[in-house]
Amino acid sequence: MTQHNETDLVIVGAGMVGLTLAALLAGSGLRIRVLESREIDPANAREWEQSQRENGYDPRVSALTVASQQVLTVAGVWSQITEMRAMPYRAMDVWDGEGTGKIRFDCAELHEPCLGHIVENRVTQTALLQQILSQDNCELSVGVQLTELSEPDSDGNRMLTLNNGEVLKARCVVAADGALSNTRKMAGIGMWEWDYGHHAIVTTVTTAQPNRATCWQRFTEDGPLAFLPLPDAHLSSIVWSTSPDHAKTLMELDDETFCQALERAFEGRLGAVTHTDQRFVFPLRQRHAKQYVKAGFAAxxxxxxxIHPLAGQGVNLGLMDAAALAETILDGLAEGMNWHSEYHLRRFQRSRQSENLQMAATMEGFKRLFNTRNPLPRLLRNTGMSLMNSLSPVKNHIVQQAMGLSGSLPRLARRPVRD
Structure with a gap:
């Protein structure tokens, strides 16, 4: 008879979102197993991150909101993140490169120390890996892949077969293995998806003028270009979303010519672009699962x-998912319910699906609005941006929602009320 290793919760994917869920459930009493297909060495993660830091910046960064900071604080890792490297940004300048519209957000208007933090993805992941290793109820398995996922049995358990021959029995499986998730596909959940018609170029660049702790975004005729400040005042992480043909042309340029093209596209706001690190490019597609949960399963x-990276909300939405699912599981345990049933997990789906769809629709609307060359929409968007910039209450309400200081948030993402 085949021996099965039993556990309560299996999280497939040791990225930032999957590890955050595990960290939030560390005190739940559940037996948690995290599976990661990459060959990473979690025991030496801090040393590896430090060596990488000495060689420069990770081109993959995230603009973490106040709400995400709160989730990572509850997960026990925010202090480690700031000890390694994080850049608080105090302002955001957005303007229409094809017109006169502009808007500026400043933390001083909100009486906040910053609008958020720019953090390298590897820094966040390293802090989370260390946290997971310190928890008695969490086990991390690397270099393994899920090859089969069964339907729930009569007791609601699912069987997982790994590529090393191991078979697991789990009450619940969570897919946190990225946009092309095989786990979600094995669970039989389809996706709505479409191509944005954009590719994103990411890298780290050096500018003659300091970044002034400001996030900059210019809407060009081909797509948005963002400069995100890094702790070195003359360094910024860029995300340049543009057409596939234009991206191909940019990637083929030598470094000096690319820097000149970037400086022109950015209107020289930070002076000359004097250096670029290695460039990376990836296609942008919008995807949304037709459902988030089934019996003993969640994505x-x-x-x-x-979603499109133009507002920098992708990772933040994922962290809100992790917080909402952790709350749903913890509430089920506290209420003595069958916490892994589809009936109970639908609480998580109800709390997040509409929020994520709304953000997706907003990003699609922005993309379409700034991608048109029709003079009437261009006039309206320029007028609207300038008008909003002059209406501080409206502008501040919008930025407070973007920061995660208001709106519908999981409990674990809400900042404690100040005295």
């Missing part, structure tokens, strides 16, 4: 949805 983060 979170990119496995459930992806």
């Amino acid at each position: 979170i983060g990119d496995a459930a949805h992806t």
Whole structure:
């Protein structure tokens, strides 16, 4: 008779979102197993991150909101993140490169120390890996892949077969293995998806003028270009979303010519672009799972949805998913319910699906609005941006929602009320 290793919760994917869920459930008493297909060495993660830091910045960064900071604080890792490297940004300048519209958000208007933090993805992941290793109820398995996932049995358990021959029995499986999630596909959950018609180029660049702790975004005729400040005042992480043909042309340029093209596209706001690190490019697609849950199954983060990076909300939405699912599981345990049933897990789906769809629709609307060359929409968007910039209450309400200081948030993402 085949021996099965039993556990309560299996999280497939040791990225930022999957590890955050595990960290939030560390005190739940559940037996948690995290599976990661990459060959990473979690025991030496801090040393590896430090060596990488000495060689420069990770081109993959995230603009973490106040709400995400709160989730990571509850997960026990925010202090480690700031000890390694994080950049608080105090302002955001957005303007229409094809007109006169502009808007500026400043933390001083909100009486906040910053609008958020720019954090390298590897820094966040390293802090979470260390946290997981310190928890008695969490086990991390690397270099393994899920090859089969059964339907729930009569007791609600699912069987998982790994590529090393191991068979697991789990009450619940969480797909946190990215946009092309095989786990979600094995669970029989389909996706709505479409191509944005954009590719994103990411890298780290050096500018003659300091970044002034400001996030900058210019809407060009081909797509948005963002400069995100890094702790070195003359360094910024860029995300340049543009047409596939233009991206191909940019990637083929030598470094000096690319820097010149970037400086022109950015209107020289930070002076000359004097250096670029290695460039990376990837296509942008919007995806949304037709459902997030089944009996003994849930999808979170990119496995459930992806959106355009123009507002920097992708990782933040994933962290809100992790917080909402953790709350749903913890509430089920506290109430003595069958916490892994589809009936109970639908609480998580109800709390997040509409929020994520709304953000996806908003990003699609922005993309379409700034992608048109029709003079009437261009006039309206320029007028609207300038008008909003002059209406501080409206502008501040919008930025407070973007920061995660208001709106519908999981409990674990809400900042404690100040005295």
